Amino acid sequence: MxxxxxxxxxxxxxxxxxxxxxxxxxISGSDNADGIYPVTHGNTLVLPVQGAxxxxxxxxxxxxxxxxxxxxxxxxxxxxxxxxxxxxxxVQLDGxxxxxxxxxxxxxxxxxxxxxxxxxxxIPTANPFSFTLGEGSYSDGDDCHGQSHRQA
Numbered sequence: 001m002x003x004x005x006x007x008x009x010x011x012x013x014x015x016x017x018x019x020x021x022x023x024x025x026x027i028s029g030s031d032n033a034d035g036i037y038p039v040t041h042g043n044t045l046v047l048p049v050q051g052a053x054x055x056x057x058x059x060x061x062x063x064x065x066x067x068x069x070x071x072x073x074x075x076x077x078x079x080x081x082x083x084x085x086x087x088x089x090x091v092q093l094d095g096x097x098x099x100x101x102x103x104x105x106x107x108x109x110x111x112x113x114x115x116x117x118x119x120x121x122x123i124p125t126a127n128p129f130s131f132t133l134g135e136g137s138y139s140d141g142d143d144c145h146g147q148s149h150r151q152a
Contacts, residue, residue, distance in 0.1 A: 001074055002028075002055040003093055007117045011056065013045035014092070014110035022061040023095075023109050024072070030054035039109060048116070058095035060108050073097070075108060088121030090114055 016023060016039050024038045030051035037045065059072040075095030082090050095109040115121055 001077060002057040003077060003079065003091075004053065004055050005049070005051075005091075005113065006053055007115070007120075008048070008050045009116060010114040011045070011047040011049055012112045012114065013039055013043055014112045015107070016041045016043060016110075017106065017108045022072075023059070025056060025058045025095075025109070025111060027054060027056050056093070056111070056113075058093065058109055058111070060095070060097050062097060088115050089117075 011025075011027070011033075022038075023040070024036055026036050027033050027047075027049060030049050031054075032051070033047055033049040033054075037047070039045070058075040058077060060075055061072055075097050078094045078096060080092045080094075084090060091113040093111045093113065094107055095111075097106055097108050
């Protein structure tokens with residue numbers, strides 16, 4: 001299943017499971033990065049993608065079925081999102097594949113997508129509040145009403 005994005009993003013290859021020899025992701029509908037991107041364990045990739053609306057799809061040929069002549073199969077994608085000050089909106093896509101029931105799905109590839117849209121990721125501003133205490137703010141045990149709380 002494809003994941004749809006809007007606007008400019010960086011697509012960063014996170015983790016690739018080493019046991020699967022054939023994995024890839026596909027981008028379509030972008031202004032600059034449409035294509036098929038094969039990935040293997042140990043690869044690095046930082047890909048800027050521009051476009052009003054574009055999609056990303058992850059696929060795999062599991063090792064066990066390479067010999068059977070089956071072609072690319074889509075992964076099951078789990079999405080997680082977070083916003084990190086200074087980095088902006090981050091969407092992590094974890095592609096998983098169900099080999100045999102009842103085994104749980106196996107993570108095969110992770111892509112980390114960082115938004116480059118300045119409206120989504122505003123430039124951090126300085127904190128307008130000062131939490132510093134001025135000179136004389138500390139007293140010798142007197143409270144704000146002038147009463148002493150010193151122990152004798």
